[in-house]
Amino acid sequence: MAWHFSTDRPVYVQLAERITRSVLTGEYQPGEQIPSVRQLAMEAAVNPNTVQHAFTELEGNGLIVPRGTLGRFVTEDRAVIEACREQAARQLVRDFIENITQLSVTGQQAIAMIEEESL
Amino acid sequence: MSILVCRDLCKSYRRGVPVLDHLNLEIPEGKIVGLLGPNGCGKSTLIKLVAGLLQPNSGEILVGGHPVGPESCAIVSYLPERTYFSSGMKVEGLIRFFADFYADFDATRARSLLWDLGIDPTADLKSLSKGTKEKVQLILVMSRRARLYLLDEPIAGVDPAAREYILGTIVGNYAEDASIIITTHLIADVEPVLDEFFFLGYGGHIIRSGSAEAARLESGRSLDELFREVFKC
Numbered sequence A: 001m002a003w004h005f006s007t008d009r010p011v012y013v014q015l016a017e018r019i020t021r022s023v024l025t026g027e028y029q030p031g032e033q034i035p036s037v038r039q040l041a042m043e044a045a046v047n048p049n050t051v052q053h054a055f056t057e058l059e060g061n062g063l064i065v066p067r068g069t070l071g072r073f074v075t076e077d078r079a080v081i082e083a084c085r086e087q088a089a090r091q092l093v094r095d096f097i098e099n100i101t102q103l104s105v106t107g108q109q110a111i112a113m114i115e116e117e118s119l
Numbered sequence B: 001m002s003i004l005v006c007r008d009l010c011k012s013y014r015r016g017v018p019v020l021d022h023l024n025l026e027i028p029e030g031k032i033v034g035l036l037g038p039n040g041c042g043k044s045t046l047i048k049l050v051a052g053l054l055q056p057n058s059g060e061i062l063v064g065g066h067p068v069g070p071e072s073c074a075i076v077s078y079l080p081e082r083t084y085f086s087s088g089m090k091v092e093g094l095i096r097f098f099a100d101f102y103a104d105f106d107a108t109r110a111r112s113l114l115w116d117l118g119i120d121p122t123a124d125l126k127s128l129s130k131g132t133k134e135k136v137q138l139i140l141v142m143s144r145r146a147r148l149y150l151l152d153e154p155i156a157g158v159d160p161a162a163r164e165y166i167l168g169t170i171v172g173n174y175a176e177d178a179s180i181i182i183t184t185h186l187i188a189d190v191e192p193v194l195d196e197f198f199f200l201g202y203g204g205h206i207i208r209s210g211s212a213e214a215a216r217l218e219s220g221r222s223l224d225e226l227f228r229e230v231f232k233c
Helices: A013-025 A039-042 A048-060 A078-102 A107-117 B043-051 B091-101 B107-118 B130-142 B160-172 B188-192 B211-219 B224-230
Strands: A064-066 A073-076 B004-012 B018-026 B032-036 B060-062 B076-079 B148-152 B179-184 B196-200 B205-210
Touching: A013 A048, A013 A078, A013 B211, A039 A048, A039 B107, A039 B160, A039 B179, B004 B043, B004 B179, B018 B179, B018 B205, B032 B043, B032 B188, B032 B224, B043 B060, B043 B076, B043 B148, B043 B179, B060 B179, B060 B205, B076 B179, B091 B107, B091 B130, B107 B130, B148 B224, B160 B188, B160 B211, B179 B188, B188 B224, B196 B211, B196 B224, B205 B211, B211 B224
Parallel strands: B032 B179, B032 B196, B076 B148, B148 B179
Antiparallel strands: A064 A073, B004 B018, B004 B060, B196 B205
């Protein structure tokens, strides 16, 4: 159950990323209720205000939808989820490119390696 | 509104150097605040002054608008550094003791938290390990519906897995308008639960304070790293 946060970035950003990831991997299904602020704060041992902050971010991009007193739910809008998936995947690719170019590997070589490795 | 106000607070033990030297500090409602500083900087002294166990030499303390006294003690729940239970008691006896003593004590909540941890209420206190005793004490303290919790080194004596449980218990068991003051030198462990922090230097001087998240954003470093930098030996 241990949630580890890196020390160099705001905890709420890392929490929001983690929840996004849970949606993208299918751990939280579209339309499924997500834990309350209090539950998540207890589970992750973080400040409830930080959880609230992360939820506000995710509500901002539409990935989670508040339904008043019922709680918060993962959006059922597939387009929003796919947009998040694309954004997360592109970020991974950008990080990869940054790392691999530091090794003086060309784009062509990198693509060849990806094809070999994914066989 | 501030749940705690300290104005010009001075405290020295006997003729020694002042432990707290004109300390000014305010803690708003609904916040978890870290009181962070090296050993001997006056963290526990400040907590004991607010809890009413020590008298200041001069200065003023207001808890929810009340000076330290019966009205303030009724809304303050204090976890001391050391366990103070009489070892002849059973856990269930302690629950009844707290229920008698504190009008805001929620015995049902205490029993359910003990159950979660698998602590047998009929157990003799002397049969429990040090870490388990600390958990029992924290559960009792957090089972009061207080407005200000003073937790003096709540995680120092327990293993890392239990630390997480304890921090989870703390964030899961306070009312939204209540505030919690946590003193510790284990900053990395408590950092994710803090709204605000105070770095306390010797003499109780506030070296740095503010929102934990803002400090991380501004410095690009964790509070733990900032602390090491500020208090470099």
